Amino acid sequence: xxxxxxxxxxxxxxxxxxxxxxxxxxxxxxxxxxxxxxxxxxxxxxxxxxxxxxxxxxxxxxxxxxxxxxxxxxxxxxxxxxxxxxxxxxxxxxxxxxxxxxxxxxxxxxxxxxxxxxxxxxxxxxxxxxxxxxxxxxxxxxxxxxxxxxxxxxxxxxxxxxxxxxxxxxxxxxxxxxxxxxxxxxxxxxxxxxxxxxxxxxxxxxxxxxxxxxxxxxxxxxxxxxxxxxxxxxxxxxxxxxxxxxxxxxxx
Ligand code: UGY
Ligand code: MN
Numbered sequence: 001x002x003x004x005x006x007x008x009x010x011x012x013x014x015x016x017x018x019x020x021x022x023x024x025x026x027x028x029x030x031x032x033x034x035x036x037x038x039x040x041x042x043x044x045x046x047x048x049x050x051x052x053x054x055x056x057x058x059x060x061x062x063x064x065x066x067x068x069x070x071x072x073x074x075x076x077x078x079x080x081x082x083x084x085x086x087x088x089x090x091x092x093x094x095x096x097x098x099x100x101x102x103x104x105x106x107x108x109x110x111x112x113x114x115x116x117x118x119x120x121x122x123x124x125x126x127x128x129x130x131x132x133x134x135x136x137x138x139x140x141x142x143x144x145x146x147x148x149x150x151x152x153x154x155x156x157x158x159x160x161x162x163x164x165x166x167x168x169x170x171x172x173x174x175x176x177x178x179x180x181x182x183x184x185x186x187x188x189x190x191x192x193x194x195x196x197x198x199x200x201x202x203x204x205x206x207x208x209x210x211x212x213x214x215x216x217x218x219x220x221x222x223x224x225x226x227x228x229x230x231x232x233x234x235x236x237x238x239x240x241x242x243x244x245x246x247x248x249x250x251x252x
Contacts, residue, residue, distance in 0.1 A: 013210065019221040020205040021049055024210065030059070039064040039113075044217035045193045051219050053124035053169075053241060057194040060084070060119065066111040068103075073123040075103040076161075076171050078141075078239065080197075082117025083149045086110070088136045098141040100171075102161060104133055120195055122241045127168040129246075146175060154180035163244070170244040175237045176201065176230035185227045192220040192242035199236025202229045 005025045006012075008158065014027040023044045030040035038061045045055040058066070060082070063168075068075065075175040077086065077099040084094050086101045087110045093101060103109045105126040111119070126133060139160065146156035158173040176199075200213040205220060211231075212218070220226055230236040 013212075013216070015208070015210065016049075017206065017208070018050070019224050020208075021217075021219040022032065022203070022210050023217040025215040028057070029193060033069060035067055035069075037065045038062070038154055039066065044195070045219040049219055050221060051193065052191060052243070053122055053193055055195065055219075055241070056119075056121040056123070057123060057195075057217075058119040060113040060117045062113065062115055064111070064113040064117070068107070068109060069123070070125075071106050071206070074105045074126045074169075075109070076122040076241070077101050077103065077111065077170075078120045080118040080120050082113065083115050084117050084119060084139070085112045085114060086138070087112075091136060091138070093138040096140075097136070100133065100139060100141070102137045104136060107136065109136070109155075119237065122169075122171065122193060124169060124241075127246050129165065131166050134162075141173060144173075146173075149174070150158060150183050152180065152183060155182070165245040167244060168246050170242045171239065172242070173197070173237060173239045174228075175235050177235050178230050178232055181229040182227050185225050187223055187225050189222045189248050191222050192218070192226070192240050193217040194220070194238050194240040197237040197239055199230060199234055200232045201236045202231060204228070216241045 012026050013024040015022045028042040033215040042057045045051050079095045084095045142157040146158050149157045154177040156175045160171045196214050196216045203210050203212045
């Protein structure tokens with residue numbers, strides 16, 4: 001990961017708009033949550049923006065302990081660096097880099113780090129249906145096939161959670177070879193939270209175009225026109241959350 005953070009300068013790529021946000025690492029301001037020990041968190045996206053979810057970057061030293069902040073939230077955790085032991089009442093997983101865990105709402109999960117670790121988290125209130133809510137699950141990026149997106153083998157998509165209607169969100173990883181792009185300027189009612197894992201590119205967000213790189217976070221509100229082109233000499237990768245499997249909200 002390239003997360004160079006210039007200090008003591010006004011130069012900064014971060015941008016706040018009503019329908020999107022780019023947060024670059026140079027803007028990170030960590031916070032300590034009550035009950036989370038030996039770790040600090042940067043909230044990159046949250047409902048304060050108008051988003052329906054939160055996206056956190058958690059820097060853990062050895063022996064960090066984390067528990068749910070809100071009972072209504074389901075949580076997706078991926079280990080970006082280091083190791084974490086993630087336990088639920090029914091299972092325990094020892095997670096390495098690129099392992100991830102889905103933790104349902106109302107589940108008394110615990111995370112412990114035996115060594116320093118960096119965790120990426122998405123948290124969102126779960127939207128119930130008549131179906132039973134999903135159980136916790138654990139997997140690793142290395143087990144997930146990277147499939148050509150709409151036939152383009154320069155744009156490979158990994159779908160990390162089952163695409164079944166119990167889940168009200170999808171979490172995917174997109175990898176683009178240099179020069180590859182999203183096939184269209186997308187517009188959809190589902191919002192996104194995104195974190196750049198590797199490489200660089202240009203993100204079109206609405207009518208603005210941003211150079212982006214590893215360590216950047218992006219929020220895209222519903223209906224935001226969006227497009228990406230990978231630049232640089234190496235592949236770019238991002239992980240993103242997307243609302244899924246639920247109808248748009250009804251008009252009141
Ligand atoms: O799944 C998506 O909507 C995805 N193609 N969007 C994006 O990468 N901005
Ligand atoms: Mn999209």
